Amino acid sequence: MEMIFNIVVFPGILYILLWTxxxxxxxxxxxxxxxxxxxxxxxxxxxxxxxxxxLSKLLTKESITPDGVxxxxxxxxxxxxxxxxxxxxAVIPWTEYVTVVKSExxxxxxxxxxxxxxxxxxxxxxxxxxxxxxxGGIRVxxxxxxxETAFFLSALSPALLFGTLSLTSIVEQSxxxxxxxxxxxxxxxxxxxxxxxxxxxxNIPDAEQEIVYxxxxxxxxxxxFLLKLAEFAEFMxxxxxxxxxxxxxxxxxxxxxxxxxxxxxxxxxxxxxxxRAATPRITMKQMLNFSWSYLVPxxxxxxxxxxxxxxxxxxxxx
Amino acid sequence: xxxxxxxxxxxxxxxxxxYKTTWVKAKIKDATDIAVVAQRLKKNGLRTIATIxxxxxxxxxxxxxxxxxxxxxxxxxCWLKCDIPRELEQCKIESLTPFFKGANWHERExxxxxxxxxxxHPDLRPIIVSQDFYDKTPFRKDFDWDAxxxxxxxxxxxxxxxxxxxxxxxxxxxxxxxxxxxLNWGPTHPASGPIRLKVHCDGEDVIGIDPDIGFVWRALxxxxxxxxxxxxxxxxxxxxxMDNINSMVGYVQAVEEIADVEITEFAKWMRVLLGEVSxxxxxxxxMGGFYNALGLHTVAMWNMDIREFFLDFLESxxxxxxxxxxxxxxxxxxxxQENMLKELQLGLDxxxxxxxxxxxxxxxxxxxxxxxxxxxxxxxxMVEDYSLCxxxxxxxxxxxxxxxxxxxxxxDQVKMDxxxxxxxxxxxxxxxxxxxxxxxxxxIKQAKKHIEVGIASGKFNxxxxxxxxxxxxxxxxxxxxxxxWSRGEVLMHLVTQExxxxxxxxxxxxxxxxxxMMLDKLLAGQTLSDIPLIFGSLYICQGDLDR
Numbered sequence: 001m002e003m004i005f006n007i008v009v010f011p012g013i014l015y016i017l018l019w020t021x022x023x024x025x026x027x028x029x030x031x032x033x034x035x036x037x038x039x040x041x042x043x044x045x046x047x048x049x050x051x052x053x054x055l056s057k058l059l060t061k062e063s064i065t066p067d068g069v070x071x072x073x074x075x076x077x078x079x080x081x082x083x084x085x086x087x088x089x090a091v092i093p094w095t096e097y098v099t100v101v102k103s104e105x106x107x108x109x110x111x112x113x114x115x116x117x118x119x120x121x122x123x124x125x126x127x128x129x130x131x132x133x134x135x136g137g138i139r140v141x142x143x144x145x146x147x148e149t150a151f152f153l154s155a156l157s158p159a160l161l162f163g164t165l166s167l168t169s170i171v172e173q174s175x176x177x178x179x180x181x182x183x184x185x186x187x188x189x190x191x192x193x194x195x196x197x198x199x200x201x202x203n204i205p206d207a208e209q210e211i212v213y214x215x216x217x218x219x220x221x222x223x224x225f226l227l228k229l230a231e232f233a234e235f236m237x238x239x240x241x242x243x244x245x246x247x248x249x250x251x252x253x254x255x256x257x258x259x260x261x262x263x264x265x266x267x268x269x270x271x272x273x274x275x276r277a278a279t280p281r282i283t284m285k286q287m288l289n290f291s292w293s294y295l296v297p298x299x300x301x302x303x304x305x306x307x308x309x310x311x312x313x314x315x316x317x318x
Numbered sequence: 319x320x321x322x323x324x325x326x327x328x329x330x331x332x333x334x335x336x337y338k339t340t341w342v343k344a345k346i347k348d349a350t351d352i353a354v355v356a357q358r359l360k361k362n363g364l365r366t367i368a369t370i371x372x373x374x375x376x377x378x379x380x381x382x383x384x385x386x387x388x389x390x391x392x393x394x395x396c397w398l399k400c401d402i403p404r405e406l407e408q409c410k411i412e413s414l415t416p417f418f419k420g421a422n423w424h425e426r427e428x429x430x431x432x433x434x435x436x437x438x439h440p441d442l443r444p445i446i447v448s449q450d451f452y453d454k455t456p457f458r459k460d461f462d463w464d465a466x467x468x469x470x471x472x473x474x475x476x477x478x479x480x481x482x483x484x485x486x487x488x489x490x491x492x493x494x495x496x497x498x499x500x501l502n503w504g505p506t507h508p509a510s511g512p513i514r515l516k517v518h519c520d521g522e523d524v525i526g527i528d529p530d531i532g533f534v535w536r537a538l539x540x541x542x543x544x545x546x547x548x549x550x551x552x553x554x555x556x557x558x559x560m561d562n563i564n565s566m567v568g569y570v571q572a573v574e575e576i577a578d579v580e581i582t583e584f585a586k587w588m589r590v591l592l593g594e595v596s597x598x599x600x601x602x603x604x605m606g607g608f609y610n611a612l613g614l615h616t617v618a619m620w621n622m623d624i625r626e627f628f629l630d631f632l633e634s635x636x637x638x639x640x641x642x643x644x645x646x647x648x649x650x651x652x653x654x655q656e657n658m659l660k661e662l663q664l665g666l667d668x669x670x671x672x673x674x675x676x677x678x679x680x681x682x683x684x685x686x687x688x689x690x691x692x693x694x695x696x697x698x699x700m701v702e703d704y705s706l707c708x709x710x711x712x713x714x715x716x717x718x719x720x721x722x723x724x725x726x727x728x729x730d731q732v733k734m735d736x737x738x739x740x741x742x743x744x745x746x747x748x749x750x751x752x753x754x755x756x757x758x759x760x761x762i763k764q765a766k767k768h769i770e771v772g773i774a775s776g777k778f779n780x781x782x783x784x785x786x787x788x789x790x791x792x793x794x795x796x797x798x799x800x801x802x803w804s805r806g807e808v809l810m811h812l813v814t815q816e817x818x819x820x821x822x823x824x825x826x827x828x829x830x831x832x833x834x835m836m837l838d839k840l841l842a843g844q845t846l847s848d849i850p851l852i853f854g855s856l857y858i859c860q861g862d863l864d865r
Contacts, residue, residue: 034616035615035616035619036619036620036623037619131499131501132501135521135522135846138521200613200614201685203613204847207613207847208508208509208613209508209509209610209611209612209613209854210846210847210849210850212507212508213508277614278614278616278683279614279683279685280609280612280614280683280685280686280689281612281613281614281689281847282685282688282689283845283847283848284522284845284847285845286688286689
């Protein structure tokens, strides 16, 4: 019974749908404020129904499959992408009591599941039989290879510090001191996160002005909705991952609970949007250069710092 | 100037005379001399060719070619004319493209519109017109537009067939294993606007670019000949509606010169005021366009916020926000009421309040500098060779600004200086745009103060002084008029017949035409990511590109 509730309601399908709709609306509203615009305002309180209507519109629209593509590959990829993007929610400790799959290796599962996603997006681009989609697919792959090294290394720094791969025990052991020690790791994680989620200044794979919409170009209707769902579900997995690994997850000020985790995820989202509103896109070459000459060495350095801190600051190897 | 005359005297000329303060006007008798004359002029420093404008005199059975040579450094200009036969077979003249790179597309345009063949032109393909106009001469006086429009379906079929042929052609000549391809960057691309760049690329690397233009060709130069002199302003302002005032100023100055009318002092200051408001509205969008091309929309939105105030002023003055039709032969169309200036003050305050933020976040943006300060570099030599002007020329350090070089309206009383940058990179063009925005605000303040003082002292009567009468029928004549439009120099060449009620020929030289010509030069060897950056930084508007 509990399992069904977990799959269907929280933290399963309904929760992710609600998250997608709400975050989309929040992104629009927050961006509008930064742009000195109003944003959606007609439908519902503060335009909050707008994304709901968008969702229903996308679901009822025709999904166009272009000529000359393999229709199975073309249509199965969005489903696969959405599924894989949703699965990480199962391993994240949402509250003290809600973790769907309790595992000793949940951090590993989280990192690997996030890491598979770009491959699927590459395949969507590859299967679209469109020059722009193909270029977008190649860009996704290039960006993933160069960003994920840093992402993994920084995501593993709490594991190094606490000596466990279980997200639950990472949250339990986290404290204010560990937050300070993990701060450099958090910054690196955040930068790598921008690259992984194709956010400015690393929105190279779907650079609208260069290659139209990258791998999304040929997708419409339900397929497009599924890809967007995958994107927002991945947002959630990565944000929740950041909050759990570095910011103490559901731990709060006076009491613990989901609301604190949500607040932390929202803060990361807002930081991401603020960067989005003030930073132009960089080029592929600059991204590669930045990643391999700065980000990766720095994350190795960060690993060394964690070990140093562990041995000399918080009492040695247990 | 004397030197130019000396050179021209060596040839067989009909007349050589001074024209305005900076021009020498001459007509050579023998059209075959043109290449030699042009080369001599080039050696003398007139390295830039503004435009080439044929005029079709059907009654005299000749086509008169007009060449406008400019020296951007010493501000000496030469207007050269010559006659060539009108029959299509003999309608030939030596091409200047081998010596003046900037003449390339202008000659192609003359070829597509008038059927003038240019001997030795390296790439004489039709430009601007669609395939159904190939081998026709739409701007000649005897072209039958009705007959052409009669079979629309056939015309469309011609275009479609040509496109399909090209599609088949594209992948030929590219080997099986090659990763080369042709990308169509436009005309429905998110960042292109109605222009199509055929990008030959190898993966992410650009090999070459062949711009295909003409998607918003409205044949404005032909359209004005169907309207009367006042009605023509609505066609002229559609050169590009971002800055509609200054293009109208250029046209009406030519009309006033032929009609020999002097406008009032108040109208002159109003033209300065309105022109700068219009320039702000254009530059604000230009800055936004630059950043939009980099995937950042905040600047466009913030600038739109400022621009609204200036559009409000235009609306209360003329009733329209964008296409104002506010400049008329004889002055400006409407009188000025005091509350309008108050509205303008709101815009000025808004800009002053916001400009520090914009400067800090977007002009000094480190990521933008990293992207743009090494890209799309245009040297001063290239500016002269390719006839570039306006913001693009000034960011390369070339001091050229028609408002100062050949002052019109009340610009001779305005305190201003050239706004220039040093390196001519994409970043410099953005910075220059912003500094020109500041300059325009400053000029508006000067003009506003002058008008306010004039009204207070009773020198200006704001409700009566704005217009003087211009006769409905104009004598035979021709004139050129240059204005500093927001994108650069606009040169209007107006020809009228005896007792004319409408223009006989109006040539509008618009800056984007030359700037688009540069794209291949700047982008070959770069990557796909640089296309929007450089395209955005050149401040191109498809309206004045196609006309």
